[in-house]
Amino acid sequence: MTTNSNSIVVPQTDPSKYAEYETKWSKLSLPGNEDQWIARAREVAGILAEDATIRDQENKSPHAEISLLKHSGLLKILGPKQYGGGEQPWEVGYKTIREVAKGDGSIGMLLGYHLLWSTTANIVGTPEQADRYQKLIISNNYFIGGAVNPRDSDLKITSEGDHIVFNGFKNFNTGGVVSDLTVLEGVYESTENHIFAFVETRQPGVQFAHNWHNVGLRLTESGSVKIENVRTPWADALGWDIEKKVPDQGVLGIPFTSLLLPTIQLVFSNFYLGIALGALEYASKYTISSTRAWPFGGDNKDKATDEFYILERYGNFFAHLRAAETLVDRAGKEASAIYAEFSKDRTGLTARRRGELAEWVASTKVVTTDTGLRVTAGVFEVTGAKATSLKVGLDRFWRDIRTHTLHDPVAYKNRELGRFQLLDEIPEPSWYT
The missing domain is CATH 2.40.110.10 (Butyryl-CoA Dehydrogenase, subunit A, domain 2)
Incomplete structure (x- = not known):
């Protein structure tokens, strides 16, 4: 428990819960390549998934979960190696956000926001400020809000x-x-x-x-x-x-400094996708273990996994999520390419190139919103009435993705993409584009 400035007692999770992972990971070097970073994120997701339903219902301040992210090294994935970071491109950072969100959407979101905020000085700061803050954040393993x-x-x-x-x-x-x-x-x-x-x-x-x-x-x-x-x-x-x-017009007066917006919008798409993939995996395990076949269809099966409509729905969800994942990865590569090309010479990034990235990101926002909501709601159709039990916890996936997809109306992303397709207009940078 902690007490805030108004003397309100605030329940919080206990960081000592994950002390064993601090011991375990402190003996290891940081992951060295994309596969190793994703494996680390997958391990974190597995730990979080074990009691995600209970933690969601208890709604405590996530001090323990942040300590787990710190122990894992994931907070440092984008940071320079000279200060103890992983020096990975954004496309790998995005994939780790997605993996963590499969196990717990809240913590995947927190990781994503941290990665954006921790690199703020890289985008809108001077080179001296960027270096100073990377050293401060990475060497201290800080979490940024x-x-x-x-x-x-x-x-x-x-x-x-x-x-x-x-x-x-x-x-x-x-x-x-x-x-x-x-x-x-x-x-x-x-x-x-x-x-x-x-x-x-x-x-x-x-x-x-x-x-x-x-x-x-x-x-x-x-x-x-x-x-x-x-x-x-x-x-x-x-x-x-x-x-x-x-x-400083040499820093802030160029398109590069508006990259904060497409960068964080792509963070959103990755944890939406992670949540939806997590829902499909969670529901699949439930269907295999607990869903009963329907005995009044006229084509009765012994097992739910032989039911035509269940197989068809799972197949359709899988196909759409696989397509969404391909699109999100393509957008991540675009973001990484721009950062790799222009971080040293920010003035080289044109408004057109920045706008084309924004439209890749808008496309992912539309697709992951539509697909994520459909999958996280639709899995109840293939798990059955008993899956609505709070004890099962399948509802948290839909609640998580529904909550954040209201962040900014996806209808405006569709309109933006329509103007790009019909009129070849790139969007003006804004707080949401």
């Missing part, structure tokens, strides 16, 4: 000498409660210019409401947060000229 919900009013930023000061409120922040650092973003006073900065999470000015009690993704700590007089040095304002107190 973010309070950057664009639907709310921007945080207000003022200047006080050598520091900037954040104030405001966000209805949603993901993973902040269990984070070491939190990414804040707001608008600088008397301008329309935005500033991103990392701040220490555990300080009086970062006040979590502990009010995340939603239908799904219950272990993501995505509740509201009040930011009150949180100070950080001007030197930490990512991508700003601290002498002139203006955005």
